[in-house]
Amino acid sequence: MDNLAAVSTEPVKVTVTGAAGNIAYSLLWRIASGDVFGAERHVDLTLLETPEHVHAAQGVAMELADSALHLVRNITVTDDQKTGFDGVNAAFLVGAKPRGKGESRADMLEANGRIFVAQGRSINESAAQDVRVLVVGNPANTNAYIASKAAPDVPAERFNALMRLDHNRGLSMLSDYLGVPASKIDSLVVWGNHSDTQFPDIEFLRVGGKSVTEQIDRGWYENEFIPRVALRGAEIIKVRGHSSAASAASAAVDHMRDWVSGTGGRWVTVAQPSTGEYGVDEGLVFGFPTTAINGRQTVVPGLDINDFQRERIDANITALRAEAAIADELFT
Ligand code: NAX
Numbered sequence: 001m002d003n004l005a006a007v008s009t010e011p012v013k014v015t016v017t018g019a020a021g022n023i024a025y026s027l028l029w030r031i032a033s034g035d036v037f038g039a040e041r042h043v044d045l046t047l048l049e050t051p052e053h054v055h056a057a058q059g060v061a062m063e064l065a066d067s068a069l070h071l072v073r074n075i076t077v078t079d080d081q082k083t084g085f086d087g088v089n090a091a092f093l094v095g096a097k098p099r100g101k102g103e104s105r106a107d108m109l110e111a112n113g114r115i116f117v118a119q120g121r122s123i124n125e126s127a128a129q130d131v132r133v134l135v136v137g138n139p140a141n142t143n144a145y146i147a148s149k150a151a152p153d154v155p156a157e158r159f160n161a162l163m164r165l166d167h168n169r170g171l172s173m174l175s176d177y178l179g180v181p182a183s184k185i186d187s188l189v190v191w192g193n194h195s196d197t198q199f200p201d202i203e204f205l206r207v208g209g210k211s212v213t214e215q216i217d218r219g220w221y222e223n224e225f226i227p228r229v230a231l232r233g234a235e236i237i238k239v240r241g242h243s244s245a246a247s248a249a250s251a252a253v254d255h256m257r258d259w260v261s262g263t264g265g266r267w268v269t270v271a272q273p274s275t276g277e278y279g280v281d282e283g284l285v286f287g288f289p290t291t292a293i294n295g296r297q298t299v300v301p302g303l304d305i306n307d308f309q310r311e312r313i314d315a316n317i318t319a320l321r322a323e324a325a326i327a328d329e330l331f332t
Helices: 022-032 054-066 105-126 140-149 164-178 218-230 232-240 246-261 307-331
Strands: 012-017 043-048 072-078 090-093 132-135 159-161 189-191 199-201 268-273 285-293 296-299
Touching: 012 022, 022 043, 022 054, 022 090, 022 246, 043 054, 054 072, 090 105, 090 140, 090 246, 105 140, 105 307, 132 140, 132 246, 140 159, 140 268, 140 285, 140 307, 159 285, 164 189, 164 199, 164 218, 164 246, 164 268, 189 307, 199 218, 199 307, 218 232, 246 268, 246 285, 268 296, 285 307
Parallel strands: 012 043, 012 090, 043 072, 090 132, 132 159
Antiparallel strands: 159 268, 189 199, 189 285, 268 285, 285 296
16 A cells, blocks of 8 residues: 555555644544545544553543544544554654753753653564655654654655644744735745754745745744744644644644645655755754655756855754764663
8 A cells, every 4th residue: 555545545654643632633534524535435543642641532522433434434532552663654752751840952852762662662573664754743843753764664764753743834824924825835944953044945935936036025024934933833832822733733734734745846744764865964953844645755956056045054053963962861
């Protein structure tokens, strides 16, 4: 089964970790309604949680059952990783350990590292041959790097991290600025890490096939757009009182749907293991401009990168290199 979008009587097996959490509470319903794998495709859902929260995940499964969604064949709730990833075709790794009070990003990375080593190993042992893994839990890029490293038998390109939310945030702001629907805007990319070093780049931006970069005020771009996209998560927390949940789920749906069904030539941002593109160290999970066709993703090749872009891409390489160095210690 190479293309998950194909009409099939065989259900697609989907695992969502962090199933009792905020993002999953939106994501599960979108998957179960056919928004990822299509309105013709049945799904077997596995809700994976920690032993402390598996009971709450049972409650989520009860609500899913109460929704009587016709595409859902089976729902499994478990705190056992091996069961959780058994035969899985698509895994959304949402569950992660949040940063505690006084903890640095490095502390958070180490705590999460253990989770993602264990999950990578279980995926390596138990997943279906065509498994696709989307890491949402933060620090998402390096968690994906760790999970991939712990799963040597799964091709590295099957591990992605979510930067589509950053991409969608950028599209929405540009849509307001340019006065055109977001769906008409193409060739935005958010390079790098899902953190405040990320680089939302408008250098290649097009509307209706024509470059619109010249129409965008440079001051607005550098001083408002870039920092506002990068810090949008904090802005949401300040206003809503909770971190992004439905928009994160929506971005995860967009990401996996496009991975499976293709982007129709449009660019999306995918954080994926580098094979050396644009000077990014091989293996780092980096946000790149990406197209997808027939279930395969390709980094947009051959773009000219100017000094402004280079400096910001390099800052992300440096940050992710430092995270990878901490992560690598988990394997020694
Ligand atoms: P919640 O705290 O509401 O839920 C997380 C759930 O994960 C909890 O129920 C917890 O028990 C579970 N969990 C923890 N470790 C687990 C493990 N080893 N196996 C299974 N379940 C586990 O967080 P929520 O708001 O749902 O956010 C989840 C993650 O997404 C966080 O790490 C968050 O930082 C990250 N985000 C990533 C985004 C992105 O664009 N990549 C944006 C949104 C969000 O900030």
